[in-house]
Structure formats: structure tokens, C-alpha cells
Amino acid sequence: MSTVANTIFSPELAARFDHLVTIYPxxxxxxxxxxxxxxxxVGYISEAVVSEIAQRIGILELDVRxxxxxxxxxxxxxxxxxxxxxxxxxxCMLRGxxxxxxxxxxxxxxxxxxxxxxxxxxxxxxxxxxxxCWAPAMQVNYDFHDDLTPGxxxxxxxxxxxxxxxxxx
Amino acid sequence: xxxxxxxxxxxxxxxxxxxxxIEACKTAGIEIPAFCYYPGLSLQAACRMCVVRIEKxxxxxxxxxxxxxxxxxxxxxxxxxxxxxxxxxxxxxGNHPLDCPVCDAGGECELQDMTFKYGAADSFYAEPKNHRExxxxxxxVYFDRPRCILCYRCVRMCGEGMDVFxxxxxxxxxxxxxxxxxxxxxxxxxxxxxxxxQCGMCIDACPVxxxxxxxxxxxxxxxxxxxxxxxxxxxxxxxxxxxxxxSTSDGSEIVRGDNRDKSGINGDFLCNKGRYAFDFANHEDxxxxxxxxxxxxxxxxxxxxVALDLVGKKFRELRDTRGGNSIGVLGGxxxxxxxxxxxxxxxxxxxxxxxxxxxxxxxxVAFAQALAGQKDRTASLRDTLTAKAILLVGGDxxxxxxxxxxxxxxxxxxxxxxLYIANSAEIKLRRQAKAFLHLAPxxxxxxxxxxxxxxxxxxxxxxxxxxxxxxxxxVKAEEDLLILIGSELRGAELKKLIAFGLTIPGAxxxxxxxxxxxRGAADMGLLPDMxxxxxxxxxxxxxxxxYAAPSAPGLDLLQMFDAAGKGExxxxxxxxxxxxxxxxxxxxxxxxxxxxxxxxxxTETAALADVILPAANLYEKAGSVTNSYxxxxxxxxxxDRAGVRTDFEMIVRxxxxxxxxxxxxxxxxxxxxxxxxxxRGAQSGEADRHAVWLTxxxxxxxxxxxxxxxxxxxxxxLVPGYNILRLQLLSGNDQHLEPAVAxxxxxxxxxxRRDLVQPAADSxxxxxxxxxxxxxxxxxQHNESLRPSSLLTQIQTAAD
Numbered sequence: 001m002s003t004v005a006n007t008i009f010s011p012e013l014a015a016r017f018d019h020l021v022t023i024y025p026x027x028x029x030x031x032x033x034x035x036x037x038x039x040x041x042v043g044y045i046s047e048a049v050v051s052e053i054a055q056r057i058g059i060l061e062l063d064v065r066x067x068x069x070x071x072x073x074x075x076x077x078x079x080x081x082x083x084x085x086x087x088x089x090x091x092c093m094l095r096g097x098x099x100x101x102x103x104x105x106x107x108x109x110x111x112x113x114x115x116x117x118x119x120x121x122x123x124x125x126x127x128x129x130x131x132x133c134w135a136p137a138m139q140v141n142y143d144f145h146d147d148l149t150p151g152x153x154x155x156x157x158x159x160x161x162x163x164x165x166x167x168x169x
Numbered sequence: 170x171x172x173x174x175x176x177x178x179x180x181x182x183x184x185x186x187x188x189x190x191i192e193a194c195k196t197a198g199i200e201i202p203a204f205c206y207y208p209g210l211s212l213q214a215a216c217r218m219c220v221v222r223i224e225k226x227x228x229x230x231x232x233x234x235x236x237x238x239x240x241x242x243x244x245x246x247x248x249x250x251x252x253x254x255x256x257x258x259x260x261x262x263g264n265h266p267l268d269c270p271v272c273d274a275g276g277e278c279e280l281q282d283m284t285f286k287y288g289a290a291d292s293f294y295a296e297p298k299n300h301r302e303x304x305x306x307x308x309x310v311y312f313d314r315p316r317c318i319l320c321y322r323c324v325r326m327c328g329e330g331m332d333v334f335x336x337x338x339x340x341x342x343x344x345x346x347x348x349x350x351x352x353x354x355x356x357x358x359x360x361x362x363x364x365x366x367q368c369g370m371c372i373d374a375c376p377v378x379x380x381x382x383x384x385x386x387x388x389x390x391x392x393x394x395x396x397x398x399x400x401x402x403x404x405x406x407x408x409x410x411x412x413x414x415x416s417t418s419d420g421s422e423i424v425r426g427d428n429r430d431k432s433g434i435n436g437d438f439l440c441n442k443g444r445y446a447f448d449f450a451n452h453e454d455x456x457x458x459x460x461x462x463x464x465x466x467x468x469x470x471x472x473x474x475v476a477l478d479l480v481g482k483k484f485r486e487l488r489d490t491r492g493g494n495s496i497g498v499l500g501g502x503x504x505x506x507x508x509x510x511x512x513x514x515x516x517x518x519x520x521x522x523x524x525x526x527x528x529x530x531x532x533x534v535a536f537a538q539a540l541a542g543q544k545d546r547t548a549s550l551r552d553t554l555t556a557k558a559i560l561l562v563g564g565d566x567x568x569x570x571x572x573x574x575x576x577x578x579x580x581x582x583x584x585x586x587x588l589y590i591a592n593s594a595e596i597k598l599r600r601q602a603k604a605f606l607h608l609a610p611x612x613x614x615x616x617x618x619x620x621x622x623x624x625x626x627x628x629x630x631x632x633x634x635x636x637x638x639x640x641x642x643x644v645k646a647e648e649d650l651l652i653l654i655g656s657e658l659r660g661a662e663l664k665k666l667i668a669f670g671l672t673i674p675g676a677x678x679x680x681x682x683x684x685x686x687x688r689g690a691a692d693m694g695l696l697p698d699m700x701x702x703x704x705x706x707x708x709x710x711x712x713x714x715x716y717a718a719p720s721a722p723g724l725d726l727l728q729m730f731d732a733a734g735k736g737e738x739x740x741x742x743x744x745x746x747x748x749x750x751x752x753x754x755x756x757x758x759x760x761x762x763x764x765x766x767x768x769x770x771x772t773e774t775a776a777l778a779d780v781i782l783p784a785a786n787l788y789e790k791a792g793s794v795t796n797s798y799x800x801x802x803x804x805x806x807x808x809d810r811a812g813v814r815t816d817f818e819m820i821v822r823x824x825x826x827x828x829x830x831x832x833x834x835x836x837x838x839x840x841x842x843x844x845x846x847x848x849r850g851a852q853s854g855e856a857d858r859h860a861v862w863l864t865x866x867x868x869x870x871x872x873x874x875x876x877x878x879x880x881x882x883x884x885x886x887l888v889p890g891y892n893i894l895r896l897q898l899l900s901g902n903d904q905h906l907e908p909a910v911a912x913x914x915x916x917x918x919x920x921x922r923r924d925l926v927q928p929a930a931d932s933x934x935x936x937x938x939x940x941x942x943x944x945x946x947x948x949x950q951h952n953e954s955l956r957p958s959s960l961l962t963q964i965q966t967a968a969d
Contacts, residue, residue: 047355062337062350069339069348 004056008048013041017056027057031067035074044078080115080122082160085139088125091132100136101125103150175241184237191219191232201245202283204376205320206233209583210329213321217257221245229253251287258289261318264299274378276391306349306363308948309383309445317379319345323371332578332600335365364956366933367949369444373428384445384945385425389415394424397807398901400794401443402503402787403936405682406550406572407796409433410443412788412807420809423447423788434550434800434903440571442936447788449942450808454770456783457812480765480780481826487739493521497729497738500527500695501745502684505792505804507877508816509693510701510884512744515820517716519829523697523706523723528751529926531682532659533691537703539667548651548677549905550798554580556651558587560644563613564655564681565596568933574598589644591616606631606640613657617666649675656682656928679798683929685787689795697723702888712887725925734758744816745784747938749774767816772938783813790815792877800903821874837871837879865896
């Protein structure tokens with residue numbers, strides 16, 4: 001059951017999943033890590049991802065959706081190339097997190113969970129990302145940017161638009 | 170387990186250790202409210218309604234998850250607890266609509282009851298309610314999201330109880346919602362649906378009106394119906410279904426079927442047919458006037474008097490001129506025992522022939538013969554819930570006998586029963602099986618032989634020899650094995666399997682058939698070679714003496730149609746059966762035969778009839794039925810339709826028109842003299858204890874020949890095995906009857922009986938000819954056809 005013919009994942013990820021389902025006492029414990037890895041590779045949790053992960057673990061697609069819908073960090077629609085996550089949790093809030101968020105909204109012309117028409121940026125308001133010491137902070141894909149001001153945000157956006165930013169998964 | 174003693178509300182209670190507090194209190198008569206708790210399902214502790222104060226515990230505890238302990242001191246109703254429950258209710262009511270006046274559950278709603286009890290009607294939540302439109306998940310399951318209180322009962326019922334897992338919980342917190350397994354984005358019509366067995370158990374378990382039934386929703390209110398507990402007319406399990414009826418201009422209409430009091434043989438369970446497929450009774454094609462074929466071939470409505478007169482006169486004339494043996498009679502699988510018995514008695518004593526048969530769906534004759542002389546070897550449906558080990562050979566109970574499947578699943582889940590399955594198909598129940606043996610096609614006979622020790626036929630039983638050998642070892646090592654047999658096994662093969670089973674100490678048997686009273690039809694002797702109670706025709710017995718019937722076996726169903734084709738069948742009397750469709754009879758064969766059909770609809774058989782008499786169905790008559798297992802239950806009249814008559818009444822009237830001795834046919838007018846209540850004084854009235862006592866003691870007068878109890882008296886007197894406990898029957902309980910044969914003398918080599926068993930092959934959404942007239946079953950079939958072939962039997966859950 002674990003090895004799947006015609007997998008939608010890259011050979012490396014497929015191999016990783018083959019291993020992942022074997023290392024937990026219960027196969028379904030691999031579900032959340034699998035969803036996260038799949039999201040990193042595919043960009044979002046598509047129906048095909050749901051179906052293949054269900055097949056790999058040996059659970060129903062409904063079970064996958066039950067878990068998937070619980071977590072706000074798992075998305076079922078494609079994000080932009082750069083997913084901008086602005087923290088508004090307490091430290092960032094006190095240091096102007098909402099200003100940063102509003103600035104981003106204005107600058108990108110999209111709201112929470114929105115994607116720019118060109119598909120370059122998407123925006124999310126998130127809870128604590130663990131950068132309180134340097135609040136306000138935001139995370140673009142897996143890259144951190146802290147001690148922000150609206151001006152710094154503009155520079156960052158331009159950098160990413162020019163293809164200068166890190167694109168780590 | 171050892172008992173523990175503890176105190177609840179100052180009352181000392183003793184219960185086995187490990188019992189949940191909520192259950193122990195219920196047994197002791199102390200009610201603890203709960204929404205999420207459902208007996209037999211896993212524990213959820215989601216609703217916080219069952220909180221109680223237990224001394225020495227820091228906070229309020231949930232009674233539904235707390236096992237009782239020695240010396241525990243519990244308070245279940247204090248101001249503190251009432252306040253906690255009130256707060257819970259206020260939270261639940263935060264987004265619950267106040268549409269009780271139109272909600273289906275209004276009057277039967279647990280949330281409503283609790284709100285009434287704890288007085289949480291004031292809402293402090295001023296924000297607008299989060300409304301969502303209701304969703305149609307299938308023709309029978311509707312979901313009204315804002316009413317849902319997220320108790321998870323439906324999710325567990327569907328997963329654990331039904332092993333379907335069609336429902337889940339999605340999203341989080343206040344957005345959490347019950348979700349079906351076909352999400353909107355994958356559905357052709359962009360609406361969410363359930364792909365499931367449509368049993369409606371989720372609706373049954375729902376404590377509020379969040380899940381409602383497609384047949385019943387917004388039709389009426391619970392208190393405006395009369396509720397009649399009777400037996401479902403569909404499969405051979407004989408579940409109790411409670412029919413909600415209300416008056417209409419032409420009788421009494423059935424509006425709802427459900428499992429209201431859970432007091433029946435089926436416990437918690439009721440499948441889609443018992444719940445929804447009562448609507449054939451209200452079908453517009455129903456015949457409500459007797460029809461007689463005119464010379465020009467047209468069917469013309471006539472009065473009952475004319476029709477019955479014609480049938481009686483014609484039967485009499487044909488019997489007297491061409492002999493009783495030129496007449497054939499076919500009975501149905503949905504008649505009551507009394508009707509079936511009366512029909513064969515009419516055939517054997519009035520028509521004077523043994524030409525009587527029915528559509529056989531399992532070989533009960535071989536079953537009874539194989540168990541001849543044995544005691545306590547037949548299983549009740551209730552045994553499937555408690556047996557420690559079960560062997561299921563053939564059959565697919567999930568589809569053919571859903572209550573059996575429910576019991577087996579529950580037994581495996583709660584009691585860790587060991588289920589062994591041998592089947593040539595990968596049936597769904599194998600998911601619960603300890604061992605599943607995949608048989609070769611038609612390998613049942615070989616399996617029976619192999620189990621009995623004949624190793625030479627192993628290859629024709631199953632392809633996998635090692636699996637076969639270990640299966641036999643495992644089965645042979647069991648004690649008190651319950652052996653359930655599908656209708657694939659008949660005649661010698663069935664006897665071989667039972668002979669093997671009899672070598673296992675304490676083994677019990679059951680043979681699964683297809684319709685409400687298939688077993689009763691066989692028990693009551695709707696067979697050309699067997700009198701009631703499987704007493705062979707021609708053998709000396711009380712019955713044979715009393716009947717003075719011909720001693721030669723009559724024509725079976727196929728022989729009757731052969732005889733008709735040859736012009737040797739003068740008349741055919743079909744009562745509640747559709748053999749023409751089932752056996753593909755050529756219409757031309759019946760052109761010289763006088764055909765009388767009693768049915769509800771113009772079936773293929775009725776279309777060939779000379780006289781059609783409109784019949785009442787099982788929901789419109791009183792009597793008793795026997796399920797596949799031999800459990801006898803009472804049938805009560807629920808619906809009513811002007812213009813139709815019960816088969817019982819029609820048989821009696823036809824016999825009367827033939828000039829038969831009515832007192833010999835129906836032993837009425839015996840017993841006490843009539844007391845119509847005038848002497849009872851204070852005892853009379855709605856709860857007429859005098860009448861109950863008389864009935865229970867079998868003493869109430871049988872005043873008319875239409876009194877089915879008069880026939881039941883005779884059944885009890887003459888049919889071996891039908892030792893009925895009257896009070897048990899009349900109080901709506903089931904009782905298990907052993908097969909009739911006491912000692913079956915088998916002289917010499919018995920001539921091999923023809924195998925006429927033809928299983929109904931019904932799916933979850935069909936039910937013989939009757940099912941075609943159920944709109945809801947048609948809708949469900951259509952609904953099923955919209956989906957890619959159901960993956961129900963292939964689903965793999967709980968991988969761990």
C-alpha cells in the first residue's frame with residue numbers, strides 16, 4: 001500500500017513518504033508531516049494530494065480532509081510564489097504588526113489569504129512565528145524578516161519582485 | 170467483574186466494576202442527561218452535559234467516561250451542576266436556531282427537553298447567528314448545519330456502527346461542521362453528498378434536528394401521529410419498525426418509519442428499507458377495486474361481491490369438474506403466518522390438492538430435516554449479538570440482512586467475538602472477520618464436504634489450500650459456534666454443513682432468507698410436499714388426519730407452470746406473489762388457466778389474471794411473522810386504505826363462496842361466550858386489563874371467521890415447534906421457535922427434492938416486486954447510479 005505507482009510527487013518525496021509511514025507505531029501518525037511536505041512541494045493540498053496521501057496511509061480521503069481542514073497552515077488553494085506571513089501576535093502587535101499588515105494589504109492590493117493577480121505574492125496574517133525579540137516580523141516562504149517598518153517592507157517586496165529574494169522551501 | 174458499591178444522591182448502588190457511572194445510574198433509575206454519549210459507541214465526552222460532582226475529585230466529572238469505583242460518593246443534581254449544565258446549554262444555544270416550531274425534531278428533541286429542564290432560554294449572545302442553508306446529502310439524509318450541536322454521535326454511528334465512515338468533522342472551533350464523504354468540490358452538482366448505505370442511523374442518533382429524513386421532513390409533528398410498532402416487511406431479519414400514521418380521506422397514511430423505542434429484536438438498528446420504504450403503500454398505482462377481465466380482454470372494476478362470487482363459483486366448478494389437482498396455489502413471502510397457514514389449509518382441505526408452493530429464498534426443508542431431533546440448535550437473531558464465535562458461510566448480510574450484519578459488527582467490536590467468513594465474494598463483513606476464506610466460485614458444497622473431513626475436494630473449495638486448512642482448524646477448535654448459512658447452500662450441501670456443525674459442541678445454526686416471512690411461509694407449509702411444520706405429505710400425523718388431504722405430493726411452482734403450458738392447470742390462485750416476473754414465465758402458458766391474483770399492484774402476474782383482488786400489505790394487517798432465524802413477532806395494523814382487504818379475509822370469503830364448511834376452516838365461535846366489556850366495570854377502558862388477561866390466556870372469544878387469532882390457536886395446536894407464549898407475542902416481544910420436526914423418520918432413500926430456491930438477489934435499495942413501488946427506493950437507486958461504482962466494499966480504514 002505504501003508504494004504508489006504513478007505518484008504525483010517527486011521521486012525523492014515519494015521515497016521519503018514510503019519511509020515516513022513505516023516509522024510511527026500507527027501509520028496515520030504520518031499524516032500531518034506528509035501534508036506539510038506535500039504542501040511544500042506542490043504548493044498547496046490539491047485533491048490529488050489528498051487522494052494519494054489517503055492511499056499511502058490506508059485511510060479514507062474523508063479522514064485526510066477532516067485533519068486538513070483543522071489546520072490553518074494547510075491550504076487547499078495555491079498561494080503566491082512568495083507567501084508573505086505577517087505576525088500580529090502580541091509582541092508584533094505592540095511593535096506595530098498591524099501597521100505592517102495594513103501596509104502589505106495596501107501595497108499588494110489583497111487581503112488576508114489573498115493572492116496577487118500575477119501570482120507572485122500571497123498574504124496571510126499569522127500567529128506567533130517565534131521572532132518576538134525582533135518584532136514586528138514576517139516570514140516569506142521560509143525566510144524571516146524582522147524589525148520591520150513599512151519602508152523596509154517596500155524594499156523587501158521590490159527585492160522579491162526582482163527575483164533577488166531567497167526562495168527556500 | 171466484581172461488584173462495587175457506591176453512593177449516588179444518597180442512594181447506595183451496586184454495579185459491576187468497570188461500568189460507566191452514567192450507565193450504572195440509568196440502571197438504578199437516576200437519569201443523567203447527555204448528548205454525546207450513546208450506549209455501545211466509543212466515548213466522546215464532548216458535550217459536558219453529564220457532569221456530576223464526585224467527592225474528592227477537584228472538578229465536575231463527566232459521568233459518561235467515569236467508571237464506578239468502590240466508595241465513590243456522587244451527586245447528580247445540585248445547584249452547582251444545574252448551573253454548569255445551564256451554561257453548557259447556553260453555549261449550545263448560542264448559534265442554535267429557535268426554529269423548534271418547524272423543526273422535525275420538535276417534541277422529540279433532547280436539546281429542547283434539556284432547555285426546558287434547566288431553563289436556559291435566555292441568550293446572552295447578542296451577535297447575529299451564523300446561518301447556513303440546509304444541505305441535501307442524499308434523497309434520505311438532509312443536514313441542517315446551524316442546528317448541529319457537534320455531539321459526534323452520527324460520526325461514530327456511521328463509522329463504528331455501520332463501518333461506512335461517511336461522516337467526519339471538519340474545520341475547527343465554532344466553525345467545526347459535520348462533513349460528508351463526497352465534498353462539494355468533487356461532486357458533479359457542486360453540492361456535498363454522502364456515499365453510503367443510506368441506513369439513516371445518523372438521523373436516528375441525532376439528538377437534535379440537524380439530520381433529518383427525506384421521507385418525513387416538514388410533513389407533520391411527532392404528536393400528530395399515532396405510532397404503531399410492527400415488523401418491517403422487507404428482509405428476513407424482521408426488525409421492529411415503528412410507523413407513524415395519520416388519518417387521510419381514504420384511510421390511514423404512513424408518514425414515518427423509525428426505530429423509536431428501540432425495544433425490538435433489532436435493538437438500536439434499523440436500515441433504510443425499514444425506515445423509508447413504507448411508501449409503496451401510498452403509491453398512486455395501487456389497485457383499490459376488484460378487477461375482472463371481460464370477454465374483450467379488458468379489466469373492469471367490479472364490486473367485491475361480484476368478484477368474490479365469480480372466484481368462488483369458478484373454483485368450485487373447476488374443482489368439481491376437473492378435480493382439485495388441476496388447481497394450483499402460490500403463496501407469498503410477505504403474508505402473515507396466519508394467512509400462510511390458512512392458505513395452505515384452504516388449498517388442502519377446500520380445494521383438495523397439495524399443489525401449493527411459494528417463491529423459496531432458502532432451503533428450510535433441508536434445514537429442518539438436518540436438525541431433526543436436535544434441541545437448542547437453532548439461533549435467534551439475538552444470538553448474533555452475543556455469540557463468542559460465528560461462522561458465516563455464504564450470504565452477504567450487509568446487503569441481504571442488514572440487522573444481522575449490524576449485530577455481527579457490534580458483537581465483534583464490543584465483545585471481541587471471533588467471526589469466520591467463507592464466501593466466494595469479498596463481502597464487506599470480511600473487514601470484521603478474524604479469518605476470511607475466499608472460496609472458489611460455487612465452492613460451498615466442496616467446503617461443506619471439506620469441513621466434514623473430505624480432503625479430496627479441497628481444490629474445488631478454495632484456491633488457497635493452506636488458508637483452507639487453517640480455516641478448518643480454527644473453526645473446529647471453537648465451541649458454542651454460531652453458524653450462519655446463506656441461501657447458497659441447499660439440499661445435500663446444506664445438510665452436510667449442518668452435519669459438520671453438529672460435531673461442534675454447542676453449535677447453533679441459522680439459515681438466512683430474503684423476505685419478512687419467507688421462513689413463516691415454509692414453516693406454515695406453503696410447499697407441495699410438506700405440511701405445516703415440515704411434516705411430509707403422506708406421512709401419518711395429527712395434521713394429515715385432520716386435513717384428510719391427498720397423500721401424494723402436489724405440483725411445485727415450476728411444475729404448475731409446465732402443467733399450465735400443457736393445458737392441464739384449470740386454475741391458478743396467486744396470493745401476494747409475482748412468479749411470472751421472478752421465474753420468467755411465458756404469458757401464453759396461462760391462456761387457458763383461470764388466474765386469480767391478490768396483490769397491491771398490477772404486477773407482471775396480475776396483468777395476466779382473470780380476477781385481481783386488491784390486497785392489503787403487511788403494514789395494514791394484524792398477525793404474526795417468523796424471521797429467518799425462527800423468531801416469531803407480532804404484526805400490528807398501522808396503515809389503512811379504503812377499498813383493499815387483507816389476504817386473510819379474501820381467502821375466507823372465497824372459501825365461503827365455494828360453500829366450504831367455515832367452522833372447519835377457521836375454528837371460530839369457540840371458547841368463552843362473548844363479553845363485550847359490559848361486565849368489566851372499572852376494568853374497562855383504554856387499558857382494559859380484563860381484555861389483556863383474556864387475550865393472554867388465549868380465552869378471548871373468536872367471534873368471526875376473520876379472526877386471525879383463531880388460526881393462530883390452530884397453528885399452536887397442530888404445528889410442531891409453534892409453542893407460542895401469548896403474553897410475549899401480544900406485548901410486542903420476539904420469541905424464538907425451534908424448527909418443527911421432532912423426529913423425522915427417513916424411510917429408505919428419500920427421493921431427492923428439486924432445488925427450487927431462488928434467492929431474491931436484492932440490493933440495499935431493492936426489495937422484490939414491492940420495492941419497485943417504493944418511490945424512496947427508486948430515488949436511492951437513482952442516487953446510487955449517479956456515483957461512480959460504490960467503493961463501499963473496498964474502503965480500507967483504520968489501517969492500524
